[in-house]
Every structure is written in C-alpha cells, then in structure tokens.
Amino acid sequence: MTGLPEYLLGLGDDALVAAQRTAEWCAKAPQLEEEVALANLALDQLGQARAFLTYAGELEGEGRDEDALAFLRDEHEFRNVQLVELPNGDFAVTVAKTLFLAAYQNLLYTRLARAAEPRLAGIAAKAAKESAFHVSYASLWTVRLGDGTPLSHRRMRDAVEEVWPYTHELFEPWAPPEAGLDPAALRGPWLEVVGRALGEATLTRPQDGWAATGGRSGRHTEWFGLLLADMQSVHRAHVGARW
C-alpha cells in the first residue's frame, strides 16, 4: 500500500526528472521560439516538483526540504517512472515523451484537484492548467512532425514506438486512499487524448508489448544514475552549504 508521502515523492520525482531532461534543450533547440517554449515546459515541471517534494518532506517530518530530497537521495530512493529518465534523443523523442507524460499528468491532476486532501488538491489544480498547455504544445508538434516531410514522419513514428513501452508504468496501481483514484482508470481517457494527436499526425498507435516497470519502487534505467550524478554533483561537493 502506497502512503501519501511516498505518492507525493512519485509525483514530485516525475516532474523533477522531466524538468531536468527538458532543460537539457537549453541552447540546443531547433528554433529560437522553441527555446522559449521548452524552457517554459521545464519551469512548469520544476515548479510542480518543488511543490510536491516540499509537501512530501513536511509530511515525512524528518526535516527534509525540497533540496534535501532532490539532491541527497540515491537512485533507488527515487520514485519516478522510467519514462521521464529516457534520454532526449531527437526533437521527435522529446515531443513523444512530453505528449505521453503531459496527457497523463493532465488527467491525473484534474482528478487530484477534486481530492479530499486540500493541499494536494491545491497543488494539482494549479498543475492541471500547466499540463493542459503542455498537451496542446506536444500535440501540435506531434501533428507537424508526423504529417510533415517523409523524414519527419519516420522520426516521429520511430519516437512513438520507442517511448510507448514506457507509458504502461503510468497506470500501475499505485495511489494512496487520499488520492481517491485508480490510476488504471486513467488509461482509457489517456488513449483518447494521445490517439487524437497520433491520428491527426497520420500515425498509428503502437501495439502493446514489452512494458517497462520498476520506477515506482526505485528500479531505474541505466541512464538515470548519470542524470543524478550530474544533477547532484555541486550540491554534494559542499556538504551543508547554503545556496
């Protein structure tokens, strides 16, 4: 049974790792306008991460703030899904990851905004508005790449197929009573949102096959250790310092 603090860690870690990956695009985006758009995505995700982690730390009651949780936990203590750890790849992979995550987050946050637990509901209500824009942004690019040139069509199709196995983890039964929802029930509406974008992009939904799992219990991909080593390096080199 997942407790609320651990659940909040999962929501926070999803957002934190997604922010970390999205921000890797800074100074590398395909167009200046997209620099600004991707940075906004990263900032929204980072803001959500901070809200969830701060709350998780307070509930835990051991004096860990957002930074202690982000920088001083080891790999196996992170509760994010593997989807968000995947390397950015080309722009199509990033668009696919963003679409799949944002569509899930938007459905989840919209429901959590009605949760009986008021602070969770408050954070989710704000995050739901942000993720709605992310869905719109990622759908727009899925369509333009999927229904663009033959090259972009191939890249978008490959990206969707590459990332698809990592989407199943989003719907694993992993939510405390306070959340008041069954993650598995989100998959139907999620398939609708994602399917609409894929359809307009002249792409087909991949077959379900091998499904990644383990992130929620601290088992991650081989890329995740590197991401953490980089993210935590300065903080850990100066124990107890203020920034």
Place this chain on the structure above:
Amino acid sequence: MRGTGDAAEAENDLRRRWVVSISAFDALIAADQKIENKDWMPDGYRESLIRQIAQHAHSEIMGMQPEAAWISRAPSLARKAVLIAKVQDEAGHGLYLYAVAETLGARREDLLDALHEGRQKYLSFINYPTLTWADVGALAWLTDGAAVVNQVSLCRTSYGPYGRALVRICREESFHHRQGFDLLHTLSRGTPAQRRSLQEAVDRWWQPALAMFGPPDSRSTHSASSMAWRIKRAGNDELRQRFVDLCVPQAEALGVRLPDPALRWNPERGHHDFTPPDYDELMRVVAGHGPRNRQRLAHRRRAHEEGAWVREAAAVHAAKQAAKQAAGQAGRQAAEWEAGRAAAPDDARAAARETGGPGEGWPLWEVFVRPRRGLGHAHAGSLQAPDAAVALHSARDLYTRREEGVSLWVVPSRSVTSSDPEQKEAYFAPAADKQYRHASSFPPPEGVEGL
C-alpha cells in the same frame, strides 16, 4: 531608348529628392524624434543599425551557452528555476532583436548564416569558460550588469523599433543582474570553499566584463558615426567608467576584491581610476582566438543544423494545410492530396517557400497583447512561426510569460498594410484645425450640468 539628356534630368531629379529626404531625416534626428522602419534613411544608417543589432542579437543567443552548461548542476531547485528563466530570457532577447533587424529588411536566416560562418561577431566575453557555479553568478553580476549600463543608454536610440525592444530587454536584464548578485551574496556568506570560488570567479570575469564596452572611442571604427546618428547615445569610455563606478561599492558589499591594483577613487575626476582592459586580447578574442570560440560556434551551428528537419517539417505541414484549404475552397477533393501522398512534400515545399518567403525560414507574425488592465490589444512584437497555431503558442510563451496579458492576436506580418510616411502630412495634419470635433470646444454656460 532614352537620350542622354533624359538620363541627366532623371539623375538630377533623384539627387533633388535625396537632398529633400536627407534633410528631413537629419531634422528628425536633430529633433530627437524616432526613425521608423518605413521612413527614408541613408544606406549607411540602415547598414550600421543592421550590423549593431545583428551583433547584439548574436550575443544574446551565444551568451546562453556558458550559463546553460550549469542548469543541470544548479545546486538548489530554486537556483535552477532562476537560471532556466534567465537563459530563456536571453533566447527571447535574441528573438526580439532579430525581429528588429527584419524591420530593416534583413532576414533572420541570413543573419544566422553570417554568425555561423563567422562573418558577423558577438561579444567576446562569451568565449571564456564558466568553470564553477560561482562563475554563473559572476557572469550575471558583471556581464549582465555591463549590459544594463550599455542598454539603458541605448533605449534612447534614434531607431524606434530598436528602442522599444530595448525597453523590454532592459527590464529583464535587471532581473539577470540582481539574481547574479544575489547568488554571489549567498556565496559570500557561505563556507570558505564557496567564498574562495566567489573571489576566483570575479577575478576571471572582471576583464571580460570591462572589454564588453568595446575599444576606447579613439580606436573604435564605428563609434563616431553611430553617435552622430544617435544610434548610440554614449561613448564606450563614458559607459565603461559608469560601470566601474557602480561595481566598486557592490564588490565591497560582496567582500570581494576587484582584480586591479590601480583601482582607486579619484576625487578630482569624481570617478574611479582603473586599468583599461587589454584591447589586443579583446581584438584577438573577437577575431576568433579566445579559449572557447571554436566550441561555442560549433555548438551553435550543430543546434541549427540538427533543427533543420524540424523547421522544414513544420513549414511543409503548414503548406499542406494551406493547399488543402485552397483545394477545399476551389471545390476540389481533398482526397487528391491523399492519393498523391508521395509527391506531396515537394509540392508542399514549393508552397512553403511561397507562404514563408524565400529560403527555409518560417514567416514572420506580429503579436498583439491585451494587458490585464487594458481595453485594447497593443502591439507587443514579432516572432517566426510556420502557422497560426504555432504562432499563438509562441506568442503566449514569449510575450505573456511575465503575466503581461489576458488575450492574444497573431497576424501574418505580410498582411499588415501601413500608412506611407511620405504622406504623413497629407494624412494627419488636416485633423489639427478641426477643433470643433471635440466637446471641449463648447464650454457649457455656468450652472448647466449634464452636458
């Protein structure tokens, strides 16, 4: 065939018109009025502006790199957010400035090519490495600080679109400058290792920051004409002095030593004396021989090349949509497109060139924002987008990210028709003597109310 007499007459006519135009232009400059993009301007003025604005825009986007390198390692989540927001602003600044250059007839794609091929320059400080987290703070405190001094003066530039972009940029630069100082101030109260890294970073960035003001006026090739045309409003030496005078007390507050043994207050001049930066080094670095020139330019070029397929895909998609719409309007079946799928992209690419202007660039859009407290949409700036939906998304990210707006319009720039500056008198002067149109021309008699 024209006779030689006709040709001479035509040339005379041209010369007469030029004399009229240049005196009108000089009068505008002398009266401290703004020059707008459709106004007549001498070629030299236009070229100087494009050169300066392009170099400014290049510096904004190249300057993202030394700081973006530290986003992933930022030692707290709060600092990470601030740094992402700052680097994002610099992309926005580049974008506003390329749009200003476009008002002068330059194309963003050509300017980027000139940057990538080394034909146009960017500020030299960007070619130095950021070795520690403290460098992120020192870079912002010193080089964004120098940029604020420079650009506050530039806000009064004679070219209207440049001045308006600079007002927006300056507001954001002061956030950059402050957050840099704040970062360093935290280090200054931190561990011995943090304090040491602070001093070392300031030692590294002081000279590159001083060099940002360019060579002394006596050695600057463009300074004099830029001053005469009021493109620039203050000389390099004056601005550098202002910057040094501002930095000294701030350095004291940080408890750092500025690395210049000759730095001291000169009561006679009412300014600090200081050692000027090494101009030979400045010239070497600008010419491409600094510690990071190669990597910075290669990084920038790679991002541009790797993004080409994305830009093209969006342009082709927009053209397909436009073609579908046109086909629908002409009563033809959209199915034709589906049937000829393999051939479509080439046609679409040709159409993309038509809708997007020459080359691979996306078309330009004008953005109008209705402010939170405001009745009408006002022009906020421009951006490039393949189609209206992307334009709206980008406009939201670019022009409303500081809570500026509640509603957006985007309009293709080519759809804007503006009044002819040469007809300014004919259009607008006749309204001046018709005061009877205003209620204030009819004062009500004493004691009569409700009129």
